[in-house]
Amino acid sequence: MAMRNAYIDQFPKEARVIRAILWSSFLALTIGGTLGLIQGLHRTNILRFIPSQDYYTVLTAHGVLLVITFTIFFLVGIFTWAVTTSLDRGVEDIRFTWGWYIMMVIGTILVGVSILGGVVEQIPMNADVLFTFYSPLQAHPAFYIGLVLFVVGSWLAGVDWFRMWWAWKKENPDERIPLPTFMALTTMLFWYLSSLGVAISILAFLLPWSLGIIDSVNPLLTRTLFWFFGHPVVYFWLMPAYMLWYTMLPKISGGKLFSDPLARVVFVLFLILSTPVGIHHQYLDPGIAEGFKFIAMTNTMFLLLPSLLTAFTVVASMEHGARQRGGDGYLSWLKALPWRDPVFTGMALAGLMFAAGGFSGMINAGLNINYLVHNSWWVVGHFHLTVGTAVALTFMAASYWFMPQLTGKELWNRSVALVQVVLWFIGMTFMSNAMHRAGLFGMPRRTAEPQYQGFNFEPAVGTVGEINAQVALGAVLLTISVYLFIVNMVLTTVGGSSSDAIPDNTYAGTLSGPEDSPVILDNLKLWTSIAVVLVIIAYSLPLASIIDAGGLFGPGIDAWKPSVVADPTLVLESIRGVMF
């Protein structure tokens, strides 16, 4: 009998901690996905069983659990796999690894409980502030402390990978950094740089303010610091998906990665350009000069380049794989791809949807046309294609390969897995096209009841009812898809016995290897320095002018705690009392 060489055989200790990390991620996905269904049915007025004011608690939890907890837990797990596998060595100290994981868990619990306080009276906390927590909306201190613990935990995960790389470099001084490790490290570098913004926002302003140590903040300043982190974070979610497209998808297609050098170029471009773009989320903000917005727009447009390069390399790698499998012709090679493999089909469909999401993203990036769609449902349609499909569907598809690697057990049911990834694609097609279209006639995002007293929305094509029906149908299909995924993961883990048929733990080879690229690409210090310089250019003047105009702590801004508001008519009365 041939020796099995799965990840769990090579790195049993690491496999255990990665399993724990992925389960944390999947738990967040299950809860967050279910909340998404409640929202989809509530907004569209198809089924409302919660009061509309509680919608915002549900929305906060949906956002935080899916774009912070689900994605970041998954990626720290998968990067740990990538670094250990490609350096072929374990972590330096497994206690350190468990340490940062537990820190992230504690952070998640603090955040989760404080959000839950919005609907559970027994918990004297409230964090109905959404994923963006714009001041002067104020959350309970536990919410901010939890976020800090979670982010610092992710920083320590990066330290774990850098320690492995430094140790490896001592033993292999003349070797190029293996591609998966290169990807994990460059991603982590821009994460350190960009999450500094949110760390300053919370530690210097929002946390002391929520504890009563300072009594006012500058809302535009904390908002700008949030977006300093808020756009790079989307690349933090996306880079592990890219890594899977570069290092897994070619192999699963039956071939090799088209170009290792260009993959490195792509990740270097993300390291350099991810952060100095955040102001493109603030095109409509007062207090920021047009010139600064223009700089952010230019950087954003250039950030299309690495994604366009990725599209080429990934498709070329898939074509190479298909031809190895006997495919031919201009397009008929597509038929030779392994469409019955859920890992392949999930990732390929995720990539296809990402192309659509990329196009709506180009619209968002347009400084002037953005005024039409800003904060509309269009934006929600956009990011459900990007983080909600390119990232989430890639992660789920990859899990069908990873879970057997991490448990030594075969996937419970490949057919269910195939149905699951296709169902996600269909559900998201319904939901996101309808959201995009609704945004074009001005239907806003982040609202419990987009039905107004004084006016009606006027779609150019179709009706509001038809759009709502598509969103609700999509939400139902997506939720079913999440449950099918979870059932498969649970039954893979708890059922079955260890199997010898698990494939070896490997990643894709390359047609053009690192030897075809200049060594300077591996100079992480150089690229980090350039990234820092670009951030200084893009941010120092806007931040200085915001502080100069509004003060470090703002012009006497009072905190607004969502929980203290009991009755809207009373509040309106009191406002009228002040006004007249």
Add this chain to the structure above:
Amino acid sequence: MNIHTYEKIWLAVAMVLIVGFIATVTYGAVGPGIAMIDDDGGTIDPDTINDDERFSDPGVTHVGGNEYEATVVAQAWSYTPSEITVPANSTVTFYVTSRDVTHSFTVAGTNVNTMVVPGQVSQMTVEFDEPGEYGILCNEYCGAYHHTMEGELNVVPQDEFDLTELSTDAPSEAQLGNQTTINTTVSNDMNYDLETTATLEIGDQPLDQDVTVPAHGSETVEFAVDTTDLGTGDHDWTVTVDGHEESDTLTVTNATEGGDGDA
């Protein structure tokens, strides 16, 4: 570095696309002159909004020619004023600020859209060519009843537009035989004097009075009413100025009847 020919072509096409995008945005800014929200509005302490020259009495005023200013205060969960009327073929500069949390001021289905951040004044100039009715909504989460925050924007034909307002002060009761007065204050927020006629209809005879209201000012018109001509009983009255009306009822009582004694 070894790059495949196809990939070089792709790279070139991608760069053309990117530069093209940047060029169209640049053209939009310098060609048709699509202005962005920037820092022109300045900052404001939210606690001083009620005393602020611009925001203490929010609404539409005339600047001159076809230019207008509209100031709006956003607060959870309403706009003041909640209904804005401007003429067609006008250029309106909006000044919007927030009393509490971050809101937006968004005219649904158009590119009139700005964030409203407390401490900041959003300034935005809009051209209105055609008459129409639009909804205004808040698209930034601002608390538990965020979804109820809305307003209306009416663009009316130029000949139906003015900035004249009436405010009438009249007694509800008078004794037969006494003189009483109905005072109407006409305010004018246009940037030129308003020459018009105020008309009081009560009893059989309409009373006309010419009045000149200064630009951005007001003038009070006094109508003397002789109760003897009216006789006892309820008398409906209406004051009309350029199509704006105010009406109520004056009750003339017989002195000896006494009424309920508070005349």
